[in-house]
Amino acid sequence: MSYTDKTPNCNMHEAMVSYLYDEASVEECRQVEAHLVECRSCKEELEAFHRVRGMLQQWQIDDLPVVRVETTARRSFFEVLRELFTLMPVWAKATGAVAALMLVLAALGTEVSIGKQGFSLSADITRSNKRSASDAEQIRVDLRVMVNDMILASERQQKDELTMKLVALESQLQSAHQSDLVRLAASIEDQRARIKTIERDIDRREGLNLADILFSELTNDRDERRTDKKIGD
Amino acid sequence: MELSDTQIIERTLGGDTDAFNLLVRRWERHIYGLTLRMLGRDDEAKDATQETFLSAYRNLSKFRGEAKFSSWIYRIALNICNTRLRGRSRFVISIEEQREESGFEPVADTNDLGDNIQQQQITLHVRRALQSLPAEMRQVIVMKEYEGLKFSEIADILGIPLSTVKTRMYTGLSEMRKRLERLREAI
Numbered sequence: 001m002s003y004t005d006k007t008p009n010c011n012m013h014e015a016m017v018s019y020l021y022d023e024a025s026v027e028e029c030r031q032v033e034a035h036l037v038e039c040r041s042c043k044e045e046l047e048a049f050h051r052v053r054g055m056l057q058q059w060q061i062d063d064l065p066v067v068r069v070e071t072t073a074r075r076s077f078f079e080v081l082r083e084l085f086t087l088m089p090v091w092a093k094a095t096g097a098v099a100a101l102m103l104v105l106a107a108l109g110t111e112v113s114i115g116k117q118g119f120s121l122s123a124d125i126t127r128s129n130k131r132s133a134s135d136a137e138q139i140r141v142d143l144r145v146m147v148n149d150m151i152l153a154s155e156r157q158q159k160d161e162l163t164m165k166l167v168a169l170e171s172q173l174q175s176a177h178q179s180d181l182v183r184l185a186a187s188i189e190d191q192r193a194r195i196k197t198i199e200r201d202i203d204r205r206e207g208l209n210l211a212d213i214l215f216s217e218l219t220n221d222r223d224e225r226r227t228d229k230k231i232g233d
Numbered sequence: 234m235e236l237s238d239t240q241i242i243e244r245t246l247g248g249d250t251d252a253f254n255l256l257v258r259r260w261e262r263h264i265y266g267l268t269l270r271m272l273g274r275d276d277e278a279k280d281a282t283q284e285t286f287l288s289a290y291r292n293l294s295k296f297r298g299e300a301k302f303s304s305w306i307y308r309i310a311l312n313i314c315n316t317r318l319r320g321r322s323r324f325v326i327s328i329e330e331q332r333e334e335s336g337f338e339p340v341a342d343t344n345d346l347g348d349n350i351q352q353q354q355i356t357l358h359v360r361r362a363l364q365s366l367p368a369e370m371r372q373v374i375v376m377k378e379y380e381g382l383k384f385s386e387i388a389d390i391l392g393i394p395l396s397t398v399k400t401r402m403y404t405g406l407s408e409m410r411k412r413l414e415r416l417r418e419a420i
């Protein structure tokens with residue numbers, strides 16, 4: 001092996017690499033150049049480093065990966081929630097989906113239970129009808145935690161596309177207007193009567209998509225085609 | 234006039250989320266170059282690149298303007314590479330080496346192709362030599378040699394003193410010299 005030993009006694013290592021990459025100060029340059037005249041091993045080492053650099057430069061990259069970060073325009077809090085729930089059926093088996101439904105329904109003063117007939121709803125009349133913006137803010141915080149959990153779960157399973165959707169959602173939850181949240185809080189009382197209707201509907205017709213009903217009610221979306229979907233799919 | 238990285242970030246955070254893709258287009262080549270040279274494997278580098286931008290997008294609101302965006306995203310990419318490197322087993326690496334070895338058998342020996350093959354051989358050995366370095370030396374060499382960063386920027390990205398960066402660079406080059414001179418004797 002033609003490798004010459006390192007030059008530990010010269011104490012020139014830092015100055016040498018600065019010099020090699022044209023980052024040496026005037027003083028360092030002078031120092032290095034003076035040293036190279038009298039130290040053969042440092043001179044050889046510097047030449048060898050130039051050769052190493054030449055070989056490193058042989059490795060150039062010509063291909064490029066297709067990088068795509070799916071970003072979507074900023075939307076209202078309700079739209080974000082709706083999309084979250086449309087993504088959820090994929091994760092229906094994950095506890096996250098059920099927990100999310102529970103969370104939002106609880107925020108609406110409605111209890112959810114899972115019994116023989118599947119999901120059922122019942123309004124919790126003992127809870128206060130008045131809800132503040134801070135309650136709504138808490139919903140947002142909890143939802144973000146949940147979305148983050150889903151992102152992690154998705155990444156673990158390497159579901160890139162879903163991960164990107166969730167990431168976009170997460171950032172939208174973050175930027176949702178406070179006014180949306182206040183509106184959410186304010187609308188809750190109005191929704192009570194409707195939730196009772198939904199409750200009856202769910203008892204009557206088996207297998208409704210709970211989230212779709214809930215959020216189409218909440219956002220006054222009269223998109224009826226969704227109501228024949230099945231829970232969890 | 235071309236927007237600065239900071240201006241693009243402001244737009245993205247302000248709701249024009251598509252603007253983020255300008256940053257992706259601007260930096261993807263650099264990030265892929267970094268991850269490929271750190272990880273040594275194309276498929277893994279592509280995943281790491283995607284992961285880097287995803288993570289940057291997700292954490293964009295945490296980006297503080299006092300740092301350069303490039304330093305910030307290089308740091309994210311290096312963390313992702315280090316996590317992947319730590320998760321690798323020796324077994325996986327040896328399989329990969331075998332695969333590479335078999336993929337570089339000479340296919341023909343006309344003069345024209347001969348140069349090409351020699352070039353490929355050098356590239357292969359450079360890749361191998363780099364991969365065999367400890368990651369902390371490799372990342373300094375990669376950022377300096379291929380990304381052309383100043384030593385002070387590398388120190389900033391890694392959060393280590395400038396003198397440590399230069400020492401790692403020196404040791405890394407010495408190690409590369411050992412490995413590559415062995416190769417020069419061989420070819």
Ligand SMILES: [Zn+2]
Nearest residue numbers: 007010039042
């Ligand atoms: Zn010397």
